[in-house]
Amino acid sequence: MPNCGLSLIIARSGSESAISPVSVLPAAVSSVRVEGARALKVGDTLTLRAEPQDQYGGRLSDRSISWASSDDEVAGIDPASGAVDARAPGSVSITATAEGKSGEVTLTVLPQPRTGRPELPGDSAPPAASGPSADDLAAERERIVTQMKAGVERCYGALQQKDVGQVAQLYQPANKSDQEKLRKLSRILRTGEWAAEVSDRHDGVQRIDAATAAMDFTIRLTWKDAFGGRLSSKPVFRAEFAKSGDSWNMSSCRILGSPKL
Numbered sequence: 001m002p003n004c005g006l007s008l009i010i011a012r013s014g015s016e017s018a019i020s021p022v023s024v025l026p027a028a029v030s031s032v033r034v035e036g037a038r039a040l041k042v043g044d045t046l047t048l049r050a051e052p053q054d055q056y057g058g059r060l061s062d063r064s065i066s067w068a069s070s071d072d073e074v075a076g077i078d079p080a081s082g083a084v085d086a087r088a089p090g091s092v093s094i095t096a097t098a099e100g101k102s103g104e105v106t107l108t109v110l111p112q113p114r115t116g117r118p119e120l121p122g123d124s125a126p127p128a129a130s131g132p133s134a135d136d137l138a139a140e141r142e143r144i145v146t147q148m149k150a151g152v153e154r155c156y157g158a159l160q161q162k163d164v165g166q167v168a169q170l171y172q173p174a175n176k177s178d179q180e181k182l183r184k185l186s187r188i189l190r191t192g193e194w195a196a197e198v199s200d201r202h203d204g205v206q207r208i209d210a211a212t213a214a215m216d217f218t219i220r221l222t223w224k225d226a227f228g229g230r231l232s233s234k235p236v237f238r239a240e241f242a243k244s245g246d247s248w249n250m251s252s253c254r255i256l257g258s259p260k261l
Contacts (some may be wrong), residue, residue, distance in 0.1 A: 032103035
C-alpha cells in the first residue's frame with residue numbers, strides 16, 4: 001500500500017505537459033480484531049488489545065480506539081486503554097471501535113474462590129455449613145449456558161431455514177412493537193423473490209439469575225429490494241429462559257430495539 005501524502009501526476013503530449021496534485025489517503029478501517037481475552041475471577045484485571053484491519057486483513061497502525069463494556073456491573077473497562085477490571089460474576093461483551101468499525105469479545109467473570117483458612121469451631125459450636133466451591137459454581141454455570149445455547153441454536157436454526165411458523169412460535173410477542181417486528185421479519189423470510197439470507201450467528205451477553213436467564217445473539221439479514229439491489233439489517237435477538245426444576249426452558253426469542261426491517 002502506498003504511503004499517505006501528496007503526489008504530483010505529470011502528463012506530457014509532445015511539447016505540452018500538465019501537472020496535477022493527487023492526495024493519497026490512508027486506508028479505511030474495515031474491521032477490528034480484539035485479542036487477549038480470557039476467563040477472569042472477581043477482582044482480576046486484564047488489558048485487551050485491538051488491531052484495526054483494512055479490507056484485505058492488513059494491520060493498520062496509529063488509529064484511535066475506543067472501548068466499551070455491555071455491563072459495567074460485571075466488568076468495567078477504561079475507554080482509552082482497554083484495561084478491564086472484573087467486578088461481579090457473569091458474562092459481558094467488550095467492544096473496541098475504530099473509525100465506526102467494531103470488534104467484540106465475550107468475557108466470563110467467575111466468583112472469587114475462598115482462600116482464607118476457616119477457624120476450627122469449639123466443641124459446643126455447630127458444624128459450619130459448607131457452601132458450593134468455585135469449581136462447583138463454574139460447572140453449574142457451564143451447564144446452564146449449555147442449555148441456553150441449545151435454545152439459541154433452535155431459534156437461529158428457524159431463522160436460517162426461513163421457518164416462519166417456528167420463528168413465530170418461539171418469538172412470543174409481548175406488545176404491539178414485538179408484533180410489528182415479527183410481522184416484518186416474517187415477510188422478509190417468506191417472500192421467495194426477496195431471496196433473504198441469514199449470516200453466521202454472533203453470541204453476545206449472557207445473564208443468569210435465580211429463576212430467569214437470557215442470552216443475546218446477532219445476525220446480519222440481507223434481502224433484495226424492488227430494483228434488484230440488496231437491503232441489509234443487523235438485528236439483535238434475545239432468547240429468554242425460565243427455570244423449571246433442574247432445566248432452563250426458553251420462553252421467548254425476540255428482536256431487541258428497532259432495527260430497520
